[in-house]
Amino acid sequence: MTTYLETAARVIRTEAEALQLLAGSLGPEFQKAIDLVLGAQGRVILSGMGKSGHIARKIAATLASTGTPAQFVHPAEASHGDLGMVTQSDVALVLSNSGETPELADLIAHTRRFQIPLIGVASRANSTLLRQSDVALLLPPAEEACGNGIVPTTSTTMTLALGDALAIALMEHRRFTPEHFRTFHPGGKLGALLATVGDLMHDDLPLVREDTPMTEALLVISQKGYGVAGVADADGRLTGIITDGDLRRHMDGLLNHTAGEVMTHGPSVIAPDALAEAALAEMQSRKITCLFAVQDGTPRGILHIHDCLRAGMV
Structure with missing residues (x-):
């Protein structure tokens, strides 16, 4: 049978x-x-x-x-x-x-x-x-x-x-292109996967200058709520990032330092027009929670992994 x-x-x-x-x-x-x-x-x-x-x-x-x-x-x-x-x-x-x-x-x-x-x-x-x-x-x-x-x-x-x-x-x-496809698929998981970084990023940047005292940098980190602060030079170009790991490494005499002395140089960044899926993959591979969106060296926004979660990408 x-x-x-x-x-x-x-x-x-x-x-x-x-x-x-x-x-x-x-x-x-x-x-x-x-x-x-x-x-x-x-x-x-x-x-x-x-x-x-x-x-x-x-x-x-x-x-x-x-x-x-x-x-x-x-x-x-x-x-x-x-x-x-x-x-x-x-x-x-x-x-x-x-x-x-x-x-x-x-x-x-x-x-x-x-x-x-x-x-x-x-x-x-x-x-x-x-x-x-x-x-x-x-x-x-x-x-x-x-x-x-x-x-x-x-x-x-x-x-x-x-x-x-x-x-x-x-x-x-x-x-x-995928960008055209997204125009007709703004909702659901498919729309989320085709969203760009610019669609999801925040423009209220946690940003300080290299010569900013760490007392002020800590306030920025606390107020913005991303757990990090970007560090820019005098021309406004992103040169580094301060994370909780940087704070732990400089715990001894932390408040006597400037942001430029504590930061990690050359942080991972992404373009605002990149797919948010690429940003998520970058964060997951590097085990980080935030990426600065940078255009021509200047920070334009910040994307947190929670933004990707809220958009239904995972």
Whole structure:
């Protein structure tokens, strides 16, 4: 008797083999689809019914988050007024395994009537959807993972992967950077990991001059609450840092010293436009709790490891 694990492994192998077929089937039509999207002045309108609709929603979300404006339009709702969302400046990307889904008829007709570019994705070359499409993306023949062809599994996996391939190809063409990505992902852990030091740092700097008496430097450390003080030269350039370790090392006669005599020279610093994730990694590797954000040698802010924790980075 087949075990659950054997069934699961068979399903995954079946879908993996289908993805290999899909990768090998890509050709000029895929390039044409990319060109259509790049040439559109508006959005990519995704649509599909049933399981294809769920995949269409995900592809729309992936496109929108990677620099290609996109929107999902439900085909049934489209027939009751939402066709007005699909304009001549848009390009439609319509999904249907059979290519004969009746609920798509009005949407397809709308694109033909108003000369809206249509990219169709289906498994049947002679289907209505692909025959009507300006660009037909044909899924390669592959059995559904259920074994009897009734549960959309392999077909939806291939369609989702094809959507990801379109999104990433467009993203790379647009030179979409992590900073751009963060613009559309300000919340959650992903947004936190893509935050910059400048987004999280404080500008109320615990800063003293090299000739500042330690009596005053201790007050600054206490008042600012970061547990450290940066030390700057006469030109305002950061030259050192005073930490609790420095205080312990100079405990004998501490109050008779200046900040420049107690400080650690050449502290670790980071640029304000660096990713906060890089700052966190630096603090963790060096077992420190603060980093000064420095630009052209001048301190612009300070980042504490607690700022990273509050932002949800760990």
